[in-house]
Amino acid sequence: MAPFLNSKAPHVNGIISGILIMTIGLMSIKSGESSEMPSTFGRIQSNCRKHSAFITEYGGVGDGVTSNTEAFQSAVDNLSQLAAEDGGAVLIVPAGRWLTGSFNLTSHFTLYLDEDAVLLASQDESEWPALPPLPSYGRGRDAPSGRVASLIFGTDLTDVVITGANGTIDGQGDYWWNKFKKGELQLTRPYLIELMFSDHVQIFNLTLLNSPSWNVHPVYCSNVIIKGLTILAPTNSPNTDGINPDSCTNVRIEDCFIVSGDDCIAVKSGWDEYGIQFGMPTQQLLIRRITCISPDSATIALGSEMSGGIRDVRAEDITAIHTESGVRIKTAPGRGAYVRDIFVRRMNLQTMKYVFWMTGNYGSHPDDGYDPRALPIIDGINYSDVTAENVTMAANLAGIDGDKFTGICISNVSIALAEKAKKVQWNCTDIQGVTSNVTPPACNLLPEGDADCPFPDDRLPIEDVQLKTCPSFIRSTDSTPNKFQM
Incomplete structure (x- = not known):
């Protein structure tokens, strides 16, 4: 497990190693180098996709050395001819180490x-x-001229599934x-996975593993489910955010384990004047049953690029261990837009710098064209049922002079402080708001009252969407794959 840890922080390594052993013992670094198709593969069950093909049918070689970029693109291009026919097609990547570019x-x-x-x-x-x-960004985040395509990329798509039997994508x-x-x-x-304008x-x-930057980036998308991901990067790796929904509507993120050098989940919607002009919010977002380890960043960050707006975010049953903060709001003059109607409940936090953190002076502008008079609205921020241990500071809440963060409600919170x-x-x-049953006061x-901070009772549409599970392969003695037929 050493490659995923920060060698400069041995006390962090011990915590992370223990969690990895207990929580993801089933995950191992894959080392098979066979390019042969396993003889135990049979056909995929018919309720997955009607048509199927193996990457080996397009010249793929899983030896960890041969480039398969052309093989992957050839396979996808060929299978795309079945896009609207009987539910499309599945491309199967069998055991092996498949080197590829974007x-x-x-x-x-x-x-x-x-x-x-x-x-x-x-x-x-x-x-x-x-x-x-x-x-909605106007420039690249690392360099102004643009960006490198993600390893797995797509735009203007409908009905796309990226899945497996816990197979691995290693960004090296x-x-x-x-x-x-x-x-x-x-x-x-590049990111590991980015889909744009897709439904x-x-x-x-x-x-x-080891993404060059962000791991999963749905942007300008709708009806997105991200579930059951194990995301690992060294805790000192730059900008290796786990999952970043960006100007997306109707998103469900659940049952993920993330060790990161940056925010485990970062909710975004565009950067300053470019995000304001593009005007596409992230909304109807559900986050639940997430475990995060990120010593220098947030479990869930709202912003800092939030200039299209962020609203109706629901997060529950969140665990963070040795992470800088629970939920952090990051914004600044020039961002404009809003972060409103945020509902968080049942957080269990262990060894944290902050439990609650709001930053109104985050800065980091794309260029000099932003309008410092474009002030963000931060309103309706609700936290309830939070337990935290070994905490350095309960809260650092800084709004903007002349632009208060309002409607903050914090209830039923127990924070046990660290020795130092x-x-x-x-x-x-x-800031302006109320608290109820919060320790330390x-x-x-945020005066004490009898507030019971709300959490919505209605269901988001994405909660009723079922996973398109591709059932496990039928194990058989037939070594002949289900060849792709036109």
Whole structure:
């Protein structure tokens, strides 16, 4: 497990190692190098996709050395001809180590990774196309001129599934992290998975390792389910956010385990004047049953790029261990828009710098074209039923001068302090709200009352969407795969 840890923090390593052993013992680094199709594979059950093919049928070689970029793109292009026919097709990646650069997906399509399959991201930059900046960002995040396409990419798609039997996608991110740290990047680093302007997206039952930057980035998407992901990166790796829903509607994120060098989940919607102009919020977002380890970042971050707005976010049953903060709101003058109607309940936190954190001076602007008079509205922020132990500081809540963060409600919170806790436990400026049954007591700007902070009773539409599970392969003695037929 050593590659995922921060060698500069041995006390963190011990905590993370124990959690990894207990929680994800079933996950192991895949090391098979066979390019042969396993003889135990039979046909996929008919209620998955009617048509199926193996990457080996398109010249794929799973030896960890041969580039498979052309094989993957050829397979997807061929299978795309079945996009609207009988539910589309599935591309199966069997056991092996499949080196590849960036490739695009298609609609009505499933990418399925066997439990012993590893997609290895190529470190040959010629296999990574350049893309223009996202319209809601106006520039790349690492460099102004643009960005590198994600390893698995797609745009304007419908009905896309990326899944497997806990197969692995390894971004081999150290190549990109080193370039970032040396200031050598001409373009923003790639993500592992990015889908744009797409509807009915499902990503589940996978292990993601060592992403060059963000791991999973649905942007301008709707009806998205992200479930059962194990996401691992060194805790000192730069910007390796786990899951970043960005200007998306109707999203469900659940049952994920994330060790990260940045925010485990970062909710976004565009950057300053570009996000304001694009005007697409993230809304109707459900986050539940998430475990996070990130010593220098948040379990869930709202922002800082939130200039299209963030609203109706529901998070529950959240666990964080040795993480900088629980839920953090990050914004600044120039962001505009809003973060409103946020509901969080049942957080269990262990060894935290902050339990509650709101930052109104985050800064970090794309260029000098932002309007400092574009002030964000932060309103209707609700936290309830929080237990935290070994905490340095209960809350650091800083609104904006002349632009208070309002409607803050915090109830039923028990915080046990660390041995070297701060003397002042609640630092509050430019905020307004109430608390109830909170220990240690909150600041004067959050007076004690009898508030019972709300959590919505209605169901979001995404809660009633079922996973498109591709059933496990039928094990048989028939070594002949179900060949793709036109």
